[in-house]
Amino acid sequence: MITSPLLTKVNEYQAWRAKLTKTISDYRDWLASSPQSDGVKELRLFDILETLGRDQIVIAFLAEYSRGKTETINALFFSDFNQRLLPSEAGRTSVCSTELLWDASDEPSIQLLPIASRKSEDTLTYLKTIPNAWQKFRLNIHSAEEMKFALNKLIEETEVTQSEADELGLWNPNDANMMDEFKRTGRVKIPAWRHAIINYHHPLLKNGLVIIDTPGLNTLGAEPELTLNIIPSAHAVVFLTATDTGINKTDLNIWNEYIKGRAKYKFVLLNKIDIMWDEQKSKQDVINEIDRQVNITAHQLNVSPEIVFPISSQKALIARIRKNSELLEQSRVLELETALGNQIIQAKHEILGRTIAAECSEMIKGSRKILQQRLLSLRNQVAELKELRGKNLDESQHILAKVVTERKRYEASIPTFNLANEKISNHGKKLLKHLSVAYLDNSIAESRKAMGDSWTTVGLNQGMRNLMKQATELADYVAKESKTIKKLADNIYNVFQSKHGFEIFESPELDMSSFLNNMRALEKITDDFCKDPINVLTEKHFLIRKFFLGLGAQKQKIFEQARKECEHWLMDVLGTLKIQLTEHKATLVDRTKNLMKAKSSAESLDSQLAVVEREYALLSKEAQALDGMLLYLILATKPAVQAKLADKNNFGLDKTLQMPDLPFLNIPTVSLPPPP
Secondary structure, three states: OOOOHHHHHHHHHHHHHHHHHHHHHHHHHHHHHOOOOOHHHHHHHHHHHHHHHOOOEEEEEEOOOOOOHHHHHHHHHOHHHOOOOOOOOOOOOOOOEEEEEOOOOOOOEEEEEEHHHHHOOOOHHHHOOOHHHOEEEEOOOOOHHHHHHHHHHHHOEEEEOHHHHHHOOOOOOOOHHHHHHHHHHOOEEEEOEEEEEEEOOOHHHHOOEEEEEOOOHHHHHOOHHHHHHHHHHOOEEEEEEEOOOOOOHHHHHHHHHHHOOOOOOEEEEEEOHHHHOOOOOOHHHHHHHHHHHHHHHHHHHOOOHHHEEEOOHHHHHHHHHHOOHHHHHHHOHHHHHHHHHHHHHHHHHHHHHHHHHHHHHHHHHHHHHHHHHHHHHHHHHHHHHHHHOOOOHHHHHHHHHHHHHHHHHHHHHHHHHHHHHHHHHHHHHHHHHOOOHHHHHHHHHHHHHHHOOOOOHHHHHHHHHHHHHHHHHHHHHHHHHHHHHHHHHHHHHHHHHHHHOOOOOOOOOOOOHHHHHHHHHHHHHHHHHHHOHHHHHHOOHHHHHHHHHHHHHHHHHHHHHHHHHHHHHHHHHOHHHHHHHHHHHHHHHHHHHHHHHHOOOHHHHHHHHHHHHHHHHHHHHHHHHHHHHHHHHHHHOHHHHHHHHHHHOOOOOOOOOOOOOOOHHHOOOOOOOOOO
8 A cells, every 4th residue: 555645744744843852952951951051041942842742733624515625634634544534425514613633631532612602702712721612522433433423513503593693693695505494494504513623543643733624615704713813824725626616706715815815835626536537538638638627727716737736535535445556546646645745844844943943043052152152261271270380489379360350350340231231121121011911902902992883894994904003103112122122232242242352242133023024914814804895795793793803812922922022032132141241250260269279289280280171171072062953953944044035036826924823723622521
């Protein structure tokens, strides 16, 4: 049987991530046992390692009903179960959004959020932290029948009145099926569940893969959190269309509204190519016809044909269940898996390279500079001790006096440092106050006040513009304050560089561009939402209110991220100097002790010289170890650097919104008590 190229790639990524984790862990251990030990840095490294431990690869699937989306998920990920894991029979399709993942701390299960939760103002993100909000059912992975029965809950529906459907934001007079049902029975069918989380033990899921199965256009549009956060945060978005339907108006709506300008990494699947298989035609004629359909699809979506993959998910599933390699090749699913594996791994390399690897490499560079300073000091001490050989007592006293004078000059500079540190601390408190929860709550309250109780698209747009104006003013203020702090820091660095020969070092700058870009991305999404003719004409107040609440949750994450970045920057701005001060003071103390001992006798001098030379040799080995860690992290950041260059040179197929790296799914899933 042919091995899944996707599984191979995910395994390779897991090995890469494990090596990255070990490198960072080794550096943390080195830092903890070195004189450079820094509680703040160690805590930050602990957080980074925790983040890596929870790291996920998110793939979101979007399609209108009856495009074979669920069948594709079954074929790509769950054929080892030897039957369909997710329900995808004709006429039976998923009606609630579903996450598939593996949490080793919980048992195999399906957790379901009742549709009535839409009446509250709570977001999906928040509800995932409330165990009692969900219903949980165990999955017996050893029984196909029990698994099938439990997972069929995903497609359960419930009948409600028109007013109840409207209250939940699910009444849609443009839905022909809903209107037919309403005319016949006076009631309508809606999904029984709002969201589902399936905890399933599977090799791909064990390695951190998370699959998002989204519902069709109507249900998708009724859950703004999916479109505001989950889809833009995914490491790959897979959009399905089908050969038997082609690209119709609904498909174009999904593509244009939720994928085209929002997903950076996207794939188009042209499913059901098996309907073009014809024994009366030559193999080449069939291939030509499929290629023609691919080109038509690419033209309609205005994308490169290279990201359009023709497949037969049904035949791929059958082939894997029956271990039929020939049919699997014919389904062309392996080409998709290879491309998908390459893309998601590249995306993860870029993200981790841009964030974790880059940050840790800067930490190691700082430690390496301090270590080089210590090595230079030891080299000077060796020279001093060797110079004492054959010297008389007066000459020894002269060398010792020079060190004592240097020590006094250093101590005289400490009040200057303390004053600068206090000023920086005061400016930092003012800066962080403007990124506080209270400031954000006040901004959101003002936006809501500007909208009033009407919940119209006009009000929503006005509220967002007001918030964007406040965000821009805030970014300007923070940038101005950070420049003042940086100037204070640079001045004190210069004092110790000029008076005490410290390593030349410029304090880091605070970059607020990420904060502004993330806010602009939300502004663009809001603008698109408010310009959508359907939303403008129908003014669905429930949906607009939900959208506003989703925006509030996203804004909170953006503010939290900006505040964290500011806190780290404030810790770093004088961090290197503080370590240099500690190291310099220790060096002066050591030099004084060594000279005092060495001047007593030639034998003592040789003994001290041997001690210093041994320390120098040990530190040289540590420097080599740090060089190895740094080299690996620099190599790990390469994909991110290459991606940045590609963006700069406009190599992408189209421009997309750069949403923050704030995966909705990184919040731990709820852990519910087993049912009685």
